[in-house]
Structure formats: structure tokens, C-alpha cells
Amino acid sequence: MSTQPRFTEKKYMTVFLFVTSLFFCWGVALTLGDVLNRHFQQVLHISKSRSGLVQLSLFGAYAVMGIPAGLFMKRFGYKKGILLGLGLYALGAFLFIPAADAASFNFFRGALFVLACGLATLETVAHPLIASLGDQRTSDQRINFSQSFNGLGGVIGPAIGSYCILKTGQEHSESVIAVRNLYMVIGIVIALLGLVFLFIKMPPLHSVYTAGDGISHVRQLARRKHFVFAVVAQFFNVAAQGGTWAYFINYGHDVMGLSDERSGYFFSLSIMMVMAGRFAGTALMRFIAPYKLLAIFAGMNILMCIIVAQQFGWVSFIALIMINFFFSIMFPTIFSLGLKDLGAHTQQASSFIVMGVVGGGIFPPLMGLIANHSVAEAYYLPIICYLVILLFGYRYPRLAKF
Numbered sequence: 001m002s003t004q005p006r007f008t009e010k011k012y013m014t015v016f017l018f019v020t021s022l023f024f025c026w027g028v029a030l031t032l033g034d035v036l037n038r039h040f041q042q043v044l045h046i047s048k049s050r051s052g053l054v055q056l057s058l059f060g061a062y063a064v065m066g067i068p069a070g071l072f073m074k075r076f077g078y079k080k081g082i083l084l085g086l087g088l089y090a091l092g093a094f095l096f097i098p099a100a101d102a103a104s105f106n107f108f109r110g111a112l113f114v115l116a117c118g119l120a121t122l123e124t125v126a127h128p129l130i131a132s133l134g135d136q137r138t139s140d141q142r143i144n145f146s147q148s149f150n151g152l153g154g155v156i157g158p159a160i161g162s163y164c165i166l167k168t169g170q171e172h173s174e175s176v177i178a179v180r181n182l183y184m185v186i187g188i189v190i191a192l193l194g195l196v197f198l199f200i201k202m203p204p205l206h207s208v209y210t211a212g213d214g215i216s217h218v219r220q221l222a223r224r225k226h227f228v229f230a231v232v233a234q235f236f237n238v239a240a241q242g243g244t245w246a247y248f249i250n251y252g253h254d255v256m257g258l259s260d261e262r263s264g265y266f267f268s269l270s271i272m273m274v275m276a277g278r279f280a281g282t283a284l285m286r287f288i289a290p291y292k293l294l295a296i297f298a299g300m301n302i303l304m305c306i307i308v309a310q311q312f313g314w315v316s317f318i319a320l321i322m323i324n325f326f327f328s329i330m331f332p333t334i335f336s337l338g339l340k341d342l343g344a345h346t347q348q349a350s351s352f353i354v355m356g357v358v359g360g361g362i363f364p365p366l367m368g369l370i371a372n373h374s375v376a377e378a379y380y381l382p383i384i385c386y387l388v389i390l391l392f393g394y395r396y397p398r399l400a401k402f
Helices: 010-043 053-076 078-094 096-102 105-132 136-166 177-198 215-222 225-246 248-254 260-284 290-309 314-326 330-338 343-371 382-399
Strands: none
Touching: 010 053, 010 078, 010 105, 010 136, 010 177, 010 225, 010 248, 010 260, 053 078, 053 105, 053 225, 053 343, 078 096, 078 105, 078 177, 096 105, 096 177, 105 136, 136 177, 136 260, 215 225, 225 248, 225 314, 225 330, 225 343, 225 382, 248 260, 248 314, 260 290, 260 314, 290 314, 290 330, 290 382, 330 343, 330 382, 343 382
16 A cells, blocks of 8 residues: 655654744845835935845845855755854854944945855755755655745744834934844854754755756756746746835835835735735636646736836735735745756756846846836836746746747
8 A cells, every 4th residue: 555655754753843933034134125125225325226226235245155155064964054054144144233224225235245145055954954864755845845834934023124124213213233133143143053053963865966067967957948938937926026115115215105014014915915815826726727827827917017006095005915915925836937947957947037036136226217207117027028938837837848
């Protein structure tokens, strides 16, 4: 009789639970960046377009650190890869202390870049490590379970930032001292996590990732049209996400007349829509092909962006929140469609698709140039991104034949 494979095994449980907690930690850090975007505009007196460089520092680190982190993991193993990621995360958080003392936006960006190099390292190592912690038939279940805590961190991050940084009337709300204090606490927590992990014994693991053969793999991949289009689509997907999140609080303040703190709480609510959208999308994919659902959701977000730009009061603000619902399935769906039928090239292909995250750093400053004059009209720009994604979903059956 065949038996149902286990989710994981007892010998892996300690490592599994610890690494799952890291998904939560980088979810918090990424969405806190969008709170910083608004706060720096206020206390450092910078424009919306310049504040968009916060996202460039965060997401740009993924493009810079992705490949080095993979090479480090291959050379030194999972445990040292995790420790390197936690070390960079904590170092970046502690660099907020001298950045606050200098009240320098560029210093803050440098600190964020170091912190995000830690996030990129953790993400590079954590996914294959989670996949290795048990039967490979249940690896997708483990990764999706751990990813749910990334979503939870994405909800908690704006809530913490709104309360600790954006709350009006509290001490240091009009300076960068609140930012320094929050990141000092974050640095201490992450450093303690690293210390704990240092004493956790890693069980013997069998890596599910195989080494590629360099240039020949790249040449083979370049011939697969569905993969090449997936890389492009992922770039524009994360670009739209980065821009939408970067100016959400600005929209709440400038268009809706809400306080920054209250706008931040609505931002946290909007991230909950990402989680809701993933559950709904998973259910709908039982009846609708993933590439069709991707095209439908992209079309819905084009409509949402148009409504947001019209400044219809709460109707537009609800549409802004719903953008998160509809792009919820885009990252994993583009990822999985791009990797279909790539065989031995799958692992190298995944690294290229992950590097599309850099789009989240490039787009916010461009949106900021429009937001300097009208934050509502800036939401016309993501329509370009969703048109690319819609086209990818619509043409996918033809692309996948070649």
C-alpha cells in the first residue's frame, strides 16, 4: 500500500520552524520600507520621487546579492548562508543608529541596502532549505506554508511602522529618532535569532538543487520564449507592486485627507488582501487555467488603477486596496509558468526570474516624478505593467509551444 508522504519529519522540525520564522522577518522588513518612504518625505524634507529611492535600495539589493548568496550557499552550506543573511540584516538595522544621528537620507539608504542584502541572502537560502526538509513530494506544501508567514509579516510591518513611526503626537514623531529606536530593537531581535541558530544542529540534508553548466544553460533558456517572457513579466509585476505600495500612504494623506498613521493602518489592511487573494486564486485555479486567471486579474488591476487615478473618494481608495487582491497571485503564477518543462535548466531559470524583483526598485522613483504633482495620476503608470502581464497570460499557450 502507498502511504501519504509526511509534511516533514521530526528530526527536521526545529530547523523547519526556525527557518519559517525568517519568512515572517523579511516580510516585516520589506513593508516597513513603504512606511519609511512617507516618513522620510516629512522629516527629511525630500520629494516623493526621491523618497522612491528607498525601494531602489531594498529591491536593488536582490539583484546585487542574489547570485553571490547562491554561490556562498553552494560553497559553505545552508547554515552559514542563514547566518550570513541574519548578520547582514542585523548590521543594516544597527546602521540606522549613525544614519539617524547624521539625519542623512543617503546614509539611511545605505543602511537599507545592507539590510536588504541580508533579506536577499535569507530568501536565496531559505527556499531550497525548506524544500530539503523532508519528502520532495511535499516540498511545495512546506514552501507555501512558510510563505504564508511572509504574508503575515507583510501585514504586521506597516502596523508596527504606523504605530511606532507615523503616530502623531508621540515623542520623536517629527524626527528620525523613532526610526532609529525601532530599527535598533529589530537589530537586537535579529542578532539574537542568529545567536540561537548558531547552536541549532543541522540534520544531514540532501539538496534538491542541481548545479547548472553555466553559459550552455543560459543559451538553452534564451530559446524558451515562455521563460524569457516570464522574466520580463516578473520585472513589471514587482515594479507595479513596489510603486503601488510606495505611494499608498501618500494617497491616503493627499487624496483622502487621512493622517499618515491611519493611512498606514489601511496599508496593513491592504496587505491582508494579498493573503485573501492567494486563497481565492488557489481555489479558482481548480476551474480556470492559471494563465487565464493571470490575464483576468491583470485586466482587473488595469481597471482598478484607472479608478484610483480618478479620485472618486472612497470608491477609488477601495480600488487601491483591491489592487493588492488582484496582484496576489501574480508573483507565484508567473514564476511557475516560466519554469514549466525546463528540465535540467529549471534551477538556473529560477534565479533569473527571482532577479526580476529589481523592478520594485526602479519603478517607484519613476512614479514619484508624477506623484510630485499628483499622487493619484501616478497610478496610471502601473497600467503599463499590467498590460505586459495580461499579454503574457493571454499568449502563454503559444509561447509554451516553443
